[in-house]
Amino acid sequence: MPKCGGGLPYYTLTRGKPKMRAQPFSVITDERAREIWLGCYKHALRDVHFPLSVLKEYWQ
Template identity: 40%
Template structure:
């Protein structure tokens, strides 16, 4: 069975998603303060993670160790509205990149689950 990574065209599409996503993050009032001004390293980490997360090569683990997403994000306050904002930016990025709707839905289900798993604060 083909992985999502393979279904979307691999690294090239992951890179397009990352490049479409981060300008939205930088412009979003709920998110921009959580990210550095220079997103070069952040975008590289996201590329590595999404590649591995969607069934591509384990390049995140090879370069950075186990993802441990929740633990790595604990220093940042992530509220339900933060997860919603992140998902809104990702939804727009996926739409911009364009792909088969069934594959996008498969990706979306995993992204939603992950975004809500990252919540570490209930109220501001």
């Protein structure tokens, strides 16, 4: 499996290991935003040909 990313580890060297939710997060996710995000996620699963045999269990 190929490595993701590349280049210099600038962020890690200057700020430490990434912790996405530990950082201040100014976006509030309401029900409408949640539905939009999940819709985009469904499209992404289709685009990568996620196995239908496990999709239902994964989604739940």
